[in-house]
Amino acid sequence: MKNTKPRLALAAGIICISIFPILVRLQLSPALISAFYRMFFSAAVLVPFVLITGKFKKPAVKNIFLSLLCGLIFASDVAVWNIAIQESSATQATLLTNLSPVWVGIGSFLFLPQKPKRNFWIGTVVALIGMVLFVGVDFFAELRFNRAFFFAILSGVLYAFYMLISKTILRNTAVLSFMTLSLIASSLFLGVVCFILNEPFTGFSQIGWISLAVQALVCQLSAWLLISFATQNMRATRVSLSLLGQAVLTTIIAWVFLNEQITIEMIVGGLVLLLGIRITFIEKPISL
Numbered sequence: 001m002k003n004t005k006p007r008l009a010l011a012a013g014i015i016c017i018s019i020f021p022i023l024v025r026l027q028l029s030p031a032l033i034s035a036f037y038r039m040f041f042s043a044a045v046l047v048p049f050v051l052i053t054g055k056f057k058k059p060a061v062k063n064i065f066l067s068l069l070c071g072l073i074f075a076s077d078v079a080v081w082n083i084a085i086q087e088s089s090a091t092q093a094t095l096l097t098n099l100s101p102v103w104v105g106i107g108s109f110l111f112l113p114q115k116p117k118r119n120f121w122i123g124t125v126v127a128l129i130g131m132v133l134f135v136g137v138d139f140f141a142e143l144r145f146n147r148a149f150f151f152a153i154l155s156g157v158l159y160a161f162y163m164l165i166s167k168t169i170l171r172n173t174a175v176l177s178f179m180t181l182s183l184i185a186s187s188l189f190l191g192v193v194c195f196i197l198n199e200p201f202t203g204f205s206q207i208g209w210i211s212l213a214v215q216a217l218v219c220q221l222s223a224w225l226l227i228s229f230a231t232q233n234m235r236a237t238r239v240s241l242s243l244l245g246q247a248v249l250t251t252i253i254a255w256v257f258l259n260e261q262i263t264i265e266m267i268v269g270g271l272v273l274l275l276g277i278r279i280t281f282i283e284k285p286i287s288l
Helices: 004-017 020-025 031-053 061-087 090-097 100-111 118-135 137-141 147-169 175-196 206-233 236-242 245-258 264-280
Strands: none
Touching: 004 206, 004 236, 004 245, 020 061, 020 206, 020 245, 031 061, 031 175, 031 206, 061 147, 061 175, 090 147, 100 118, 118 264, 147 175, 147 206, 175 206, 206 236, 245 264
């Protein structure tokens, strides 16, 4: 039961974030404003809740600063990912961002006491092969090394930093306290950036506001409370690699609601990708 709850939380969190690329790709609001309201609406719900219920437990001074830093890093991650999605495609941006398990694995090896095991590296290779099959070899031949490409890569690097730092914080800080501080920092940072760049804070359609609310309450608040709980109780490398499953779910959702095509190659690639994730959950070392 101890291991079941974090795994269920991780699975639920992945489901919640899987609709995010599709909502951003609809371009119902600018990329940076979308990132801002994702954080702002989440903070507007969480902050009063933790204050009224007394759920906020003041962390150590060091962890307060690290939580605020995580907020800045995650806000930057979402901002550049949003831009990458709107300037290329949800598939390309999601693929390149999801290279983050490689960066998390390297970072864990260098900086965390709990080093990635052999099964993680095997699972990472298998999952990345699955990702290549999933999007198709032709996709890589058509990659354009423009701003969207580099922003998607940057998003993955930023996310890796976020995972590594948050793993350290969550060892002795409550999830709600960490999320509260992180969201406050994210909201203020993105609000200032949007103001300086003269981004429009209003003027969206009713559907646009609904999309922003869903991005905040489902894709951010619900998803990252669940994922933070999983991160607190699982290896950061395992959590980051499991998030690759988001690409599969996003494609299925796009097929159902946007009539996007699913090919045999995508099905095979998705199964290989999920196999790679499953390998990382095998405790007994795999012999080569």
